[in-house]
Amino acid sequence: MSGRTASVAALAVLVTVSSCGTPSERRGRVTEDVTRFERALDAGQPAQLCAALAPSTREELEQAAKTRCERAIGEQGLPRAGAVRSVDVYGGQARVVLEHDTVFLARFTDGWKVTAAGCRPRPQQPYQCEIKSG
Amino acid sequence: MSAAPETREGTAPIGRRVRLFLRHNSLGLFFVTAFLLALSGQAVAGHAEFNNQLVADGLEPIGFGAYLTTSDFGVDVMENWQSEYLQFFLYIFGTVYLLQRGSPESKELGRAGIESDQDQMVGEHAADDSPRWAAATGWRTAVYSRSLGLVMGTIFLLSFLAQSVTGVAAYNEQQLRQLQAPVSWSAYLSSADFWSRTLQNWQSELLAVASMAVLAIYLRQRGSPESKPVGASHSATGVEG
Structure with a gap:
């Protein structure tokens, strides 16, 4: 029976920690990628901003604006976000709350990509975001 | 398991001992095997469903090993x-x-409760082949009894x-x-x-x-x-x- 108990505990630990590093390591990687996104925003580098978007978010942005991402993203009015206040990572999804913005990300093979940005919380409803996937 | 089959298992040729072991433990072995098969099936189906949802949301599917964690x-x-x-x-x-x-599934009417030490073969009523903690007294019997x-x-x-x-x-x-x-x-x-x-x-x-x-x-x-x-x-x- 102690073997079964150990299996339950081991599974819980495995599931909690996940295969992609410890929670603090994952939060660190998410913070790095968001910081890179915010630096590109501050520096007005549309190519880097578009490269940081998840494919479906980029596609939605281009379809809505009927132009290339590099042109469209400058017209979205994304706020200067400021410093990172908190990072939540669950599985392949993350939320980063910054001083003046909230950004959502998803994990891809080549790193964390922004799925939604320019987001404002709404009571009892999903965040309202300037850019997001369809 | 009675004493007689164990003796036969101990002295029989290896093939017969294996067959006897399987027969005498078939209930536990069947359910453990069925459990592992069902858990594997759940993992395969769950992985497919999880990835279907990821793809539908425009996200990247994950491998089977990653899904298990x-x-x-x-x-x-x-x-x-x-x-x-x-x-x-x-x-x-x-x-x-x-x-x-x-x-x-019920005990006989009128036998509700933890029953007497004699009925439960504990303490001085333990038999020669009773578990050691059933024959012991104090906390060990109390713990083993539950x-x-x-x-x-x-x-x-x-x-x-x-x-x-x-x-x-x-x-x-x-x-x-x-x-x-x-x-x-x-x-x-x-x-x-x-x-x-x-x-x-x-x-x-x-x-x-x-x-x-x-x-x-x-x-x-x-x-x-x-x-x-x-x-x-x-x-x-x-x-x-």
């Missing part, structure tokens, strides 16, 4: 484990005190805790995917998701136990120790086939 798989496994162990914990403790007239229920109850609590930990992680992953705020573990414990997962499992386990206790009054399964003998009367209580 997700909270999504973890909570699906844990919510079933906790309810099964709760079922057996309740049944083991409940049948000490609760009776069901005519059911082979060890089956205690272990089932402990596994229930651990798997229920694991369900809450994996459940909040899976719930929050879904929340973030839908651009909603995550919740804390304590908030999750009072959430609809947690109690929906929990109660849908508990109700089915309790129904299964109630069905077994009551249907076995009137129905028979020839040769099964879970049934009364086919010819036993409907009013015979505590009789196993």
Whole structure:
């Protein structure tokens, strides 16, 4: 029976920690990628901003604006976000709350990509975001 | 297992010993094997469903090994484990005190309770081949006398805790995917998701136990120790086939 108990505990630990590093390591990687996104925003580098978007978010942005991402993203009015206040990572999804913005990300093979940005919380409803996937 | 087959197992040729081992342990071996097959099937189906949802949301699918470490798989496994162990914990403790007239799942009427030391073969009433802790006195007998229920109850609590930990992680992953705020573990414990997962499992386990206790009054399964003998009367209580 102690073997079964150990299996339950081991599974819980495995599931909690996940295969992609410890929670603090994952939060660190998410913070790095968001910081890179915010630096590109501050520096007005549309190519880097578009490269940081998840494919479906980029596609939605281009379809809505009927132009290339590099042109469209400058017209979205994304706020200067400021410093990172908190990072939540669950599985392949993350939320980063910054001083003046909230950004959502998803994990891809080549790193964390922004799925939604320019987001404002709404009571009892999903965040309202300037850019997001369809 | 009786002493005679063990002796035969010990002296027989290896092939015969293996066959005897398999036959004498077929109940446990069958269910452990079936459990592993069902868990594997659940993992395969769960992985496909998880990836279908990721692709539909424009996200990247994950490999099978990565899926096995997700909270999504973890909570699906844990919510079933906790309810099964709760079922057996309740049944083991409940049948000490609760009776069901005519059911082979019940003790004989009038024997509710923990019974006498003589009936339970503990302390000075222990036999030569009784477990050592049954023959001992004090806390060891007290613990061993409740060890089956205690272990089932402990596994229930651990798997229920694991369900809450994996459940909040899976719930929050879904929340973030839908651009909603995550919740804390304590908030999750009072959430609809947690109690929906929990109660849908508990109700089915309790129904299964109630069905077994009551249907076995009137129905028979020839040769099964879970049934009364086919010819036993409907009013015979505590009789196993």
